[in-house]
Amino acid sequence: THSQLHAIRGSFLDFVDDPFLIAESESVRYLADGLLVIENGKIKAFDHYETLRDQYADLDITTYSGNLILPGFIDLHVHYPQTEMIAAHGEQLLEWLNKYTFPTEAKFRDVEYARTIASFFLDELLRNGTTTALVLTTIFPHSVDVLFEEAQRRDMRLIAGQVLMTRNAPDFLLNDAKIAYEQNRELIRKWHHKDRLLYAITPRFAITSTNEELTLAGVLKAEFPDVYVHSHLSENLKEIEFTSALFPENKDYLEVYERFGLVSDRSIFAHGIHLSDSEFERLSNAGAAIAFCPTSNLFLGSGLFSLGKAKSIEQPVNVGFGTDVGAGTSFSLLQTMADAYKVIQLQGGQLSAFQAFYLATLGSARALSLDDKLGSFDGGKEADFIVLDLQATPLMALRNPTLTASLEDLASSAFALMMLGDDRAVKATYIKGNLAHEIKPSDS
Ligand code: GUN
Ligand code: ZN
Secondary structure (H helix, E strand, O other): OOOOEEEEEEEEEEEOOOOOOOOHHHHEEEEEEEEEEEEOOEEEEEEEHHHHOOOOOOOOEEEEEEEEEEEOEEEEEEEHHHHHHOOOOOOOHHHHHHHHHHHHHHHHHOHHHHHHHHHHHHHHHHHOOEEEEEEEOOOOHHHHHHHHHHHHHOOOEEEEEOEEOOOOOOHHHOOOHHHHHHHHHHHHHHHOOOOOEEEEEEEOOHHHOOHHHHHHHHHHHHHOOOOEEEEEEOOOHHHHHHHHHHOOOOOOHHHHHHHOOOOOOOEEEEEOOOOOHHHHHHHHHHOOEEEEOHHHHHHOOOOOOOHHHHOOOOOOOEEEEOOOOOOOOOOOHHHHHHHHHHHHHHOOOOOOHHHHHHHHHHHHHHHOOOOOOOOOOOOOOEOOEEEEEOOOOHHHHHHOOOOOOOHHHHHHHHHHHHHHOOHHHEEEEEEOOEEEEEOOHHHO
16 A cells, blocks of 8 residues: 555556547547656646656656556446346346346345445446446445445445335335435435545436425435436336326426426436437536446347437537446446447447547546546546556457557557456556556466
């Protein structure tokens, strides 16, 4: 553990702007031989090695050659209680929830079980190069406590909140709206801004909430304006039909959340597959964000997200990637990018490697309004970063030659990395400048 000054030398890739809106030559930053200087968990300096070498001549330097160092990945939507029910066969959303999800989440009434899964889940994030996540829990307040406690032990920046559900689920998974409101107030006071932890008000989705519960969620948001709101939106056609039957006075799905004051620049909605132009426009105007969860959308047969529409130059909506485990089929943001590429291909569009890596880093940091702290190697930010091995498997080594200084070669190598890579490519994960996961040479 380094508490003072130390540095990492290697090839660094990050973003200074959005490559969906700005040319890649202007938005991508690639230092083929760079130096990242870290002091007390924060970035003190970042530049070409040659530029900084004299100033930091006596420094303790760790060198990674032939790897690519990126800001840590951000998972913008994931359910930790669903970790052990990943890859459950055969259903679409509403049937899948009833058959697999709700019975699994009920097990979290046992706090020790919850802690075991929370610990496994966070280690799995680190193994996959994910250093920050926006996480759903269950209705049980202790399922929030154990996740935050385990994240705190690992020094991770994590956002989570108690799941709110008052109807259309089995009795054993329903909370009382007024009691849940009081529990949320307590959890916010206990955890929001504690170390690196932040709180999200988390109504599961419109279907499982009553008007009373959404009203109280809006009251909470008004009382604690800088907490997040995290939910699901427009994922599945039967879900949308059921929502409009439950809330007939609303013109569309998004309006349910709008009417209760739940749509702002600190709101993150998973999926958004079947949104109207008006809903995209209102999300853009509000500064809200969509978590694009391609492995989940394909697995549940939910549909193809219109990334091109969301990231339009005229009316951009903030977007990041969610793994959405357990409907998602991988904790790897690399695998998530690979499926995102295929989802865009199926719609006749294009997703470049740089655009995908942007979404998983600075794009998500911006979606969370945390880009002053995370998402790139700018000085002053928190030193969460990952070392990726472009040649992690024999096939990747065959496909990916040694890195050059050219942005064009890098685009091709980075693309092969996202299509072929997974946890095996995450050679090391650093949290606040400290090594939190590493593949040792003998492991591979
Ligand atoms: N909508 C409401 N709950 C869930 C969930 O657990 N997973 C997914 N994918 N969608 C949901
Ligand atoms: Zn989800």
